[in-house]
Amino acid sequence: MHNVSAAAAIAACLVASGPLFAADESRPASSPPFMLDLPAQCTVGENCWVVNYVDVDPGPLAKDLHCEARTYQGHDGTDLAIRDRASMEEGLAVLAAATGTVRRVRDGIADLGLSDAQSRDAVAGRECGNGVVIEHGDGWETQYCHLKQHSLRVRSGQAIEHGTPLGLIGLSGKTEFPHVHLTVRHHGVVIDPFTGLPNDAGCGRPGQSLWRDPRVAYEDVALYSAGFSGTEPKAEDIRRGGSDRTTMPADAPALVLWVDMFGVKAEDRLRFRITAPDGRILVDQTQRVERTQARRFAFAGRRRQGPSWPAGPYEGEILLQRGDDGSGLTRSVRVRTMIH
Numbered sequence: 001m002h003n004v005s006a007a008a009a010i011a012a013c014l015v016a017s018g019p020l021f022a023a024d025e026s027r028p029a030s031s032p033p034f035m036l037d038l039p040a041q042c043t044v045g046e047n048c049w050v051v052n053y054v055d056v057d058p059g060p061l062a063k064d065l066h067c068e069a070r071t072y073q074g075h076d077g078t079d080l081a082i083r084d085r086a087s088m089e090e091g092l093a094v095l096a097a098a099t100g101t102v103r104r105v106r107d108g109i110a111d112l113g114l115s116d117a118q119s120r121d122a123v124a125g126r127e128c129g130n131g132v133v134i135e136h137g138d139g140w141e142t143q144y145c146h147l148k149q150h151s152l153r154v155r156s157g158q159a160i161e162h163g164t165p166l167g168l169i170g171l172s173g174k175t176e177f178p179h180v181h182l183t184v185r186h187h188g189v190v191i192d193p194f195t196g197l198p199n200d201a202g203c204g205r206p207g208q209s210l211w212r213d214p215r216v217a218y219e220d221v222a223l224y225s226a227g228f229s230g231t232e233p234k235a236e237d238i239r240r241g242g243s244d245r246t247t248m249p250a251d252a253p254a255l256v257l258w259v260d261m262f263g264v265k266a267e268d269r270l271r272f273r274i275t276a277p278d279g280r281i282l283v284d285q286t287q288r289v290e291r292t293q294a295r296r297f298a299f300a301g302r303r304r305q306g307p308s309w310p311a312g313p314y315e316g317e318i319l320l321q322r323g324d325d326g327s328g329l330t331r332s333v334r335v336r337t338m339i340h
Contacts, residue, residue: 033138034098034136034138034140034186034210035098035210035211035212036097036098036142036184036193036210036211036212037095037096037097037098037162037163037211037212037213038080038095038097038211038213038216039080039094039095039096039097039142039144039180039182040080040082040092040093040094040095040169040180041092041093041094041095041165042080042082042092044080044215044216045219045222047082047083047087047092048080048081048082048092049080049081049219049222049224049262050078050079050080050081050216050218050219050222051070051079051080051081051179051222051262051263051294051295052070052071052072052075052077052078052079052294053065053070053071053075053078053192053194053218054071054075054076054077054078054190054192054193054194054199055071055072055073055074055075055076055199056071056192056195056197056199056200056201056202056203057202057203058200058202060073061073062074062075063203064203064218065192065194065195065203065204065205065207065218066203066204066218066220067203067204068220068263069265069292069294070220070262070263070294072294076183076190076199077143077145077181077182077183077184077190078181078182078193078194079179079180079181080179080180080181080182081177081178081179081224081262082169082178082179083224083225083241084178084225084238084239084240084241085171085178085239085240085241086240086241087178087241088111088148088168088169088170088171088178089241091148091151091168092168092169093165093166093167093168093169094132094144094147094165094166094167094168094169094180095162095163095164095165095166096134096142096160096161096162096163096164096166097142097162097182097184098134098136098140098142098162099136099160099161099162100134100135100136100137100140100142100159100160101134101135101157101158101159101160102132102133102134102154102155102156102157102158102159102160103133103134103135103141103156103157104131104132104133104156105131105132105133105152105154105155105156106126106128106129106130106131106132107130107147107149107150107151107152107167108130108149108150109123109126109129109130109149109172109173110149110172111148111149111170111171111172111178112171112172113171113175113176113177114174114175114176120174123172123173123174126173127145127173127174128143128145128146128173128174128181129145129146129147129170129171129172129173129174129175130145130146130147130148130149130151130152130167130170130172130173131143131144131145131146131147131173132144132147132152132154132166132167134160139186139187139188140184140185140186141184141185141186142182142183142184142185143181143182143183143185144166144167144180144181144182145173145180145181145183146169146170146171146172146173146175146178146179146180146181147166147167147168147169147170147172147180148167148168148169148170148171148172149170149172151167151168151170152166152167153165153166153167154166154167177239177295184210191210192207193209193210193211194207194209194210194211194218195207195208195209196208196209196210219263220263220322220329221261221262221263221264221265221268221320221322221329221331222261222262222263222331223259223260223261223318223320223331223332223333224260224261224262225238225259225260226257226258226259226260226316226318226333226335227245227246227257227258227316227335227337228245228246228248228255228256228257228258228314228316228335228337229245229254229256229258229299229301230245230248230249230252230253230254230255230256231252231253231254231256232254232256232299233256233258233299235260235297238258238260238297239260245337246336246337246338247337247338247339247340248309248337248338248339248340249339249340250308250309250310250311250339250340251304251307251308251309252304252309252339253303253304254301254302254303254304255274255282255283255301255302255304255309255314256299256300256301257272257273257274257283257299257300257301257316257318257335258297258298258299259297259298259299259318259333260295260296260297261295261296261297261298261320262294262295263294264289264292264293264296264320265289265292265322266289266290266291266292267288267289267322267324268288268289268320268321268322269286269287269288269289269320269321269322270286270287270288270289270298270318270319270320271284271285271286271287271317271318271319271320271321272284272285272286272287272299272300272301272316272317272318273316273317273318273319274301274302274314274315274316275314275315275316275317276310276312276314277310277311277312277313277314278310278312282302282314283300283301283302285300287300309339310339311339311340312338312339313336313337313338314336314337314338314339315334315335315336316334316335316336316337317332317333317334318332318333319331319332320332
């Protein structure tokens, strides 16, 4: 995940630019000239999520293909994130999105993640982190960023097939969370893979997806991680992983339901419900989102009133609703914990 200046630095380090993009008018609209596989060994919506799209607004505003704010100024790629750092340590492969030849490889940058100005300065000129550039013929090129240190498995000049493992998703370069950033270029011009159009085409244009798998579709919002905690949860702890408690002791100080999300908008409503083993509703709380955010962490719960919680399964549900009349987008996630 990087901005305009970062993209320029990466291009200088890894990529040779070419002539301007020119569409082939002879190609039928139903047959995209170049197709892509998902650049990671995962299932979208289950263990990976598209969290940032290409900025297609040529002006000072940041807009994704649907004219929403699921991007930021100058973002030149698609960010595919995994749940947390624990998932990163388990190892999830970055895959070649198409057949081609490896042209650039960089490794050796630590998986530190951004935390302050000093960490940002440390990756200046290397915002892509550990990365790979692949040429595919006919002017097409893909670039993969933020791979895990020392995980790269390909070399410059190597011919590879689509689906070939390139390395592992990491936290190197200019990023705050584990993900792979995929940039697609045609003759040096950035292309949005969800429309097949250049990144200065403007939003709201239909285009034609380059994704080979039709399940790779635009998502307005993602409730990608949720769980229970026995104390007030902190986002930084949750995002390290391993904090979603499937069992808890009966003397836990509190029973808290939490959720981590991408793509929330101002005025979205979040409803938290916790149901006890006997069917009683322990928590039913609605929160209104104050501002549009790329990423948001939220929770609700209650403190223990007696000496212990009743034993048994506790069900949690988080519902996000957009639109005051109830007719807008809704997303939900359910989780369970067992108290012994």
